[in-house]
Amino acid sequence: MASQAANQHPNREYAVELARAFGGAIIFGLPNLMTMEMWFLGFYLDRPRLILFLLVNFAILMGLSRFSGFEETASVKEDLLDALAAYGVGVIASAATLAIFGILLPGMSMGEIVGKIAVQSVPASFGAIIARQQMRGKSEEEQEEERDVAERRGGYGWQLFLMVAGALFLAFNLAPTEEMVLIGFKMSPWHAVALVLVSVLALHAFVYAVGFAGQERPPEGSGFWRLFVCYTIAGYGVALLVSLYVLWTFGRMDGADLGQIASMTAVLAFPAAIGAAIARLVV
Numbered sequence: 001m002a003s004q005a006a007n008q009h010p011n012r013e014y015a016v017e018l019a020r021a022f023g024g025a026i027i028f029g030l031p032n033l034m035t036m037e038m039w040f041l042g043f044y045l046d047r048p049r050l051i052l053f054l055l056v057n058f059a060i061l062m063g064l065s066r067f068s069g070f071e072e073t074a075s076v077k078e079d080l081l082d083a084l085a086a087y088g089v090g091v092i093a094s095a096a097t098l099a100i101f102g103i104l105l106p107g108m109s110m111g112e113i114v115g116k117i118a119v120q121s122v123p124a125s126f127g128a129i130i131a132r133q134q135m136r137g138k139s140e141e142e143q144e145e146e147r148d149v150a151e152r153r154g155g156y157g158w159q160l161f162l163m164v165a166g167a168l169f170l171a172f173n174l175a176p177t178e179e180m181v182l183i184g185f186k187m188s189p190w191h192a193v194a195l196v197l198v199s200v201l202a203l204h205a206f207v208y209a210v211g212f213a214g215q216e217r218p219p220e221g222s223g224f225w226r227l228f229v230c231y232t233i234a235g236y237g238v239a240l241l242v243s244l245y246v247l248w249t250f251g252r253m254d255g256a257d258l259g260q261i262a263s264m265t266a267v268l269a270f271p272a273a274i275g276a277a278i279a280r281l282v283v
Helices: 004-031 036-044 048-070 076-100 111-131 131-135 142-176 178-186 187-207 226-248 259-283
Strands: none
Touching: 004 048, 004 111, 004 131, 004 142, 036 111, 048 076, 048 111, 048 142, 048 226, 076 142, 111 131, 111 142, 142 226, 142 259, 178 259, 187 226, 187 259, 226 259
């Protein structure tokens, strides 16, 4: 009987983690699930670009699985299974919500239905994979221990990866909107320069300066300039690259000249930089 209870306990824990994952998927995906631009994006988005984006998203899910998935993982196979579970949760939660809202209808083509679900599954799967970290009650000691383990296992590369994940999540939420193009059109070059400076300062403040709970601890022996260059400037570089990639994925760069691309990238890099900083606080 004892061995049977021991075998059932992990299954019960995993079921609880899956329930948390569905909660995280709804919380993180709901703003997009109720946004009209995202509905149409699944219909007209270039399919090769969408497939590539889904592959990039899945790779990020695998990385996040190692540090905040449904359960502790120790191999690529376990990370793969964890990421598949998170993506499955994202797909199911997105499909069910879109169906309830009347966005998915029986008369639609299979390509349109699959496209809409695929687009919405990106933020939903992100919410699913980090739900364990955010929804499970943990003491300060447990949180500190998990952060120490993450730092030992990943180091500087782990920090940059988290920046990519956070930047991609927020950039994805905003890039499809017309406001990105409109704001970029209205800004002068001086506005763009000012926005870049504000983005860099905001990223540094969010991560090292303002004292949030769970805030990143500077590496021992690191002076201001080393932190600023290796983390803040590197983080903003990540935000710029992610912004360019997301704008290309959604077709925002098609037919645009260099000045327009630079303006749109500066605009989108602002929330992307915030996302890069926040990811290091919440994952």
